[in-house]
Amino acid sequence: MKVTNSHQFKQPTCTMAERRSSITNNFLSAFILTITFWTNIQSSMEHGLTTDYSGRYLVAIPNNIPAHRTVLDLSHNNISELQISDFRSLSKLQTLLLSYNLIRVLNLSVFQYNKDLQHLDVSHNNLQTLSCYPISSLRHLDLSYNNYAAMLLCTKFGKMLNLEYLGLSIRRMQKSDFSVLAHLQLDTLFLGLEDLSEYSSGNLPVFNAKSLQIALPQNTDLHVLLDLELSATKRLQLSKIQEKHINDLRTFLSNLNKHSTLRNLTLNNMQCNWDGFIDILQSVWESTTEYFVISNVPPLEVPNTMHFNQTATSIKALAIKQIPFTTFLSAPTNMYEMFANMNIAALTISDAGLIHMLCPSKFSNFTYLCFSNNSLTDTVFKKCNNLTLLETLILQSNQFKDLTEVSLMTTLMNSLKYLDMSKNLLWYNGNKCEWGENVVKLNLSSNVLSESVFRCLPVNIQMLDLQDNQISSVPMEIIELNYLEELNLASNKLTALPGCGHFRGLKLLNIENNSVLSQSSEFFQSCQNINILKGGHNPFMCSCELRRFINLEKQGSIELIGWPDFYVCEYPHHLKGTLLRDFHVSELVCNVKLLITVVLIITVVFLLAVSFVCIYFDIPWYLKTMWHWSQAKHRIWKSKPEDMLDSIQFHAFISYSEHDSDWVKNVLIPNLEKEDTSIRICQHERNFIAGKSIVENIIDCIEKSYKSIFVLSPNFVQSDWCHYELYFAHHKLFSGNADSLILILLEPIPSYVIPSRYHKLKALMAKRTYLEWPKEKSKHGLFWANLRAAIQIELPLSDEINEL
Template sequence: MDIIFFHFFGSLKDPVTNTEKQAFQRDLKEPSYSMAKRKYSSTSSFVSICIFAVSCNIISASTEDGFIANYSRTTRYTVPKNIPSRTTVLDLSHNQIKEIRIFDFRSLPKLQVLMLFDNQIRVLNFSVFQYNEDLQYLDLSHNNLQALFGFPVPSLRHLDVSYNNDIKMTFCSDSSTTWKLEYFGLSTRRMQKPDFCVLAHLQVETLFLGLEDLSEYNSTFLPAFNMKNLRIALPNIRRFPILSNLDLNVTERLELSNIQGDQIKDLGTFLSKLNKNGRLLNLTVTNIELGWRDIVNVFTVVWKSTIRYFHIYNVTVLEFDDAVFSNIDTSLQALTIEQTRLGTVSIDQNIVYKTFSDMNIPALTISDSGILFMHCPSEPSRFTYLCFSNNTLTDILFQNCNNLPLLETLILQRNYLKDLTKVSLMTNTMKSLKYLDVSHNFLQYDSENKCHWADNMVELNLSSNILSELVFRCLPVNVKILDLHENHISRVPKEMLKLNNLEELNLAFNKLTALPGCDHFRSLRLLNIENNSVLSQSSEFFESCQYVQRLKGGNNPFKCSCELREFINLGKQGSVELVGWPDSYMCEKPEYVRGTPLANFHISKLSCNVTLLVAVILIITVVLGVAVCIVCLRFDIPWYLKMIWQWTQVKRRNWKSQQLNTIQFHAFVSYSEHDSDWVKTVLIPNLEKEDGSIRICQHERNFVAGKSIVENIIDCVEKSYKSIFVLSPNFVQSEWCHYELYFAHHKLFSEDVYGLILVLLEPIPTYIIPARYHKLKALMAKRTYLEWPKEKSKHGLFWANLRAAIQIVLPNNEEMEEF
């Protein structure tokens, strides 16, 4: 026999005791699991959540349904006053409260959970809760209760009065009192009829019976329990044969704790006499001390019983021998062994491994036991479910094992697996394997060796390892659900296996910097990339991931810029369900938008598309150019620009030559050549008299030879006091008349005087006046012109008005003669 000191059941050190919070979480997940003095809850999920919040030392917190108030461990002697009236969960545990008064809870109509355990309460009248019609959970354990009386609240579902003194329950005699509880906890020191009379009037699903401190026992008073779930903490005094006398008919789940010494034999006796027609299917034993031979004996009895599910928690193996377990036909479906420790330094692991590997049951769980190795079954096994979590198994597990043909689920999380290639080889012979969990190990893959997975595997959990993107070259091709969260993956490479059946991919808590593409898994429906380093989207994602229905992408340091525009629109449009949108999606960069929800960040498509932006600018430029051209042509702007340029040039030359223009003429006359006869024979002779008091500037006699026409026009306009324009249809058709009118306009605007005199020789229809004569149109519209009368009788008045308009004393008359 090989004696190995590093043994199956773990090290010699005592296990670390779980905290109350861990214990409560365990109770929620494993309803059949309990310890002797642990609190249990079978009430609604709201109550469970509230208790969990209080167990985490939440002082006060609001919930959707009410308010949680925690006064635990505050050295109180009475129930505090001024508790918020909307309180639904109240924790007063671990204090020194001795009395509950009638008015203590009157102001709490919404109270649902009340924890008063570990106080010094002696007497309780249920009438103190008459104003708490919603009370469901009441824990009075670990007090000094001696008496309970009154009628309980009808809504009460969980009542724990365990670990008190021997309680006198005065309502036992009232047969009309029927409780409908889901959980009831009770302890006693003496096994007498009055202690259990209350059980006859209870309709309870789960009963906890604490008998550790039992000092007096009479088997005739042990009741026939009629509840579905029964939990018993056995007496510390081993001579009380509780198990031998236990009779169960309707119980479906039984949990026994504190099994030591001779009680192991009592357990065997109890199991061996189980009624074949009984309903007991689920047996749990906790806090048990026994030797290897006792384990073999218990297994033998259980294998022969009607038990379907057998759970062992917190077991200590005191000694080891060479007892061998022989498999027999059994109705047992699942065996669970958790939290095992060893009280001896020697053990033959071959016997242990062979015992468990050859069990002819469908499901086996051995966790928190320090397993180093497990044999391949010696013949084809019935195992469909194996769980060896939180042990010390290595890569040599089940190598070349051909005797697990029915295995569908294999859980190996929290072990010492390191080589992904060897893990794949382990599964290669498991033809029925569908689910594999190897999370929380030390797995790596170097891409040098090929992987050989089970062909039928549909779900693979590789989370919490140290895998890189090379893992995508070592995956089962038929996998549908793949969990790779919390690894070292920085990208999804293009060189990878095609996973055409993959529907769910979890890449959370990795090192991704961009959304991955889906070229190699076209059936993907759910993608999880939460808590990565994703800054922006990738065009590959939108091109290849059209079939993704749900995307978990929150808690990433998004860079809110053009690159993220399509992703933001994805969340706003709702074409893909963004889980956690918009609360979990925040801008991280640039600094000025940090903390801004992506839903509130807006950037236009135009500013993000360079090609489109250039096209829009070009279109706008062309449109503006065309508009400017149209406006220029409509209002003859090029002509005006030309005139401004010529005016500027003349002014510049005059400035350089320091030529000063002084008023030398009373008026400059502008007219069309077609009207020259009237000007020469009528206008000028009537204005210029023989006395020379009025002098008219006429282009034919006053333009200076050698100067351009434009310069002569500008000089004449500048040297004339007024400008007379003889208007007729011929005038508006003359280009030079247009020049003269423009420069006269310019002088008018620059000198701020009314220097234009319009003489209407013939009527001019407004529609024939060119657009550039806008000033002429305005002046004519205001009738500021002189009209040449056809009647001779009115000519005198006409000439008088015209002479008056231009009459002025000109300076330097001698110089005018020289001009």
């Protein structure tokens, strides 16, 4: 498992492993420019600087291309002509792809305003004319597979000193055609000679490009290889090799002397039989070549006997790719022995149909082995003790099944550091696992492993890839992986973030494409050292539990790869499609303790406020009074509904304190009730009906009285019953919309003496005129006259008056 510069896990292949290995580092050096080019394109795409118009059936360059674009892909269209105006506004353009169009004439001056242009591909067009214009910034120019007969190069090409890659296709070849190349320090020169029709011996010059790629002519009578001389070339790639080319190729290889600079040789798309294959392999074996790749050969029938001389060789790495070895008519044992006993450092045999591989019969120098995309099984390298120098073993895409057997295979490989068992059928049966003590990188992706795999891992593992398996959780009982730094659990069945209790040194975790809904407290408690997390493409449940995970990016403690685009809410339904970055929920809603605390505080404050209001305004007393009043009204209506008539029987009801009863009985009542009985007074002592409650009697008397007289004094405000009577009389004042209250101030009442519950009395005394009992006798007559006038009214006679 390897992390790229963008911190993304990649599936290691034989090619990638070769790039990591110091021994095979030169295998892909011929493709450095191509890799760099596509890397730049990918980087530009990630930053939104690429415009792709490929395959649109365009006949002209679009005129609406944004000016800041750096990569423009116009390949696979029907464009036939280029104008300066097409590219004049694209001052930032670096890469232009025009392959597979119908361009006939190319004048490089159309790019005179594109000062940053580095990569130009006009291959597979109908070019017949090329007008030279030196583009000093150009590094990659591909003119191959066009319709020109003679070489289109001109002297001005020699001024493009930054040119590193040049692709050409030639029909007629003369040595003078390449004179301009002598001034260029090319890294790679590609010559497409498939359609070469005219060639004379000696017309092939000596190329000084570091890497030379030649597609050999299909006319086998043209012996180009016999004239091929290499002086500065270190890497040679020959493709489209027909069977009749084999002799020329063998001659070319035999002519390579010990002073040759050639170190990397690649033969691609070669037509031959087994004997031709062995002859070429033997020739390269005996040459000065150090890195040899042979690929894309039709199936080869392996004979029962073979002759291959395992002499000392300069080869350090051999790669045999996409060459199926068939054994329908033979036993492949000799072939296995030949490959197993090669005294070289690195061997790759991929896509060859191998069903087995033998252990070397003696101590081997192999440090790198790759047998990917074959049919190898668990029986490979059992008890193999001659691979003690092996550091990298890639067995990707085979038929391995038992993880225990795989672990036992590594026990005698004392130097093994990296093992790739991806894309097999591996599962763990629970048996004891024994791994090589130096295995630190292990790729078990794309198998059928469950969470039990954590009980069968190398104890010193540092990088572990378990992508695309059947893992639903990380068990609590697993071996301690104290050195594990990178863990890939992408594309499994995880439903929550895993804990790191058994690998607390973990720094990089990939859980992308799982079923993770929420976080787990164990993750935050045990995964303190993680600084890179790739967790996108999961169906997140956007709830309170996810807030801590969302805060990881804000706090900067963990770098979330793909944030925010790949982190989207899936549940609940109304939040589906919402970016986690845009999901917000209050701390109060999520923190139960805080919520309870706030509710308790609000409740306490509310109760205190209610208590204060109740105490200040004597609300309990009013509630009690309303209860008594409603109960009394209900009983009166229920027992004597006829008493609810509107008839008035008394001129006035007198409310007073018992402490003022002497003045009321001896002064007030006698002066109001004369012998003519013109005024009838309702007094509780003589008019309350026995058997009724006091409240019922008060209500009954107030409703049967035209006026209610209140004798006010400090004693009055101290009486609860006086308060009741005042409350009910005030209620009648509003319900009846009548001026039925008469206030007599018997003695002055200081405001501080009046209790808070008598706020209605305060309001009445402030707003209404009251009669004040004069101390001077001379004013008594006027007092009685005013009082009698206030209550004087004609009342109907009643038979019950005397009884009351």
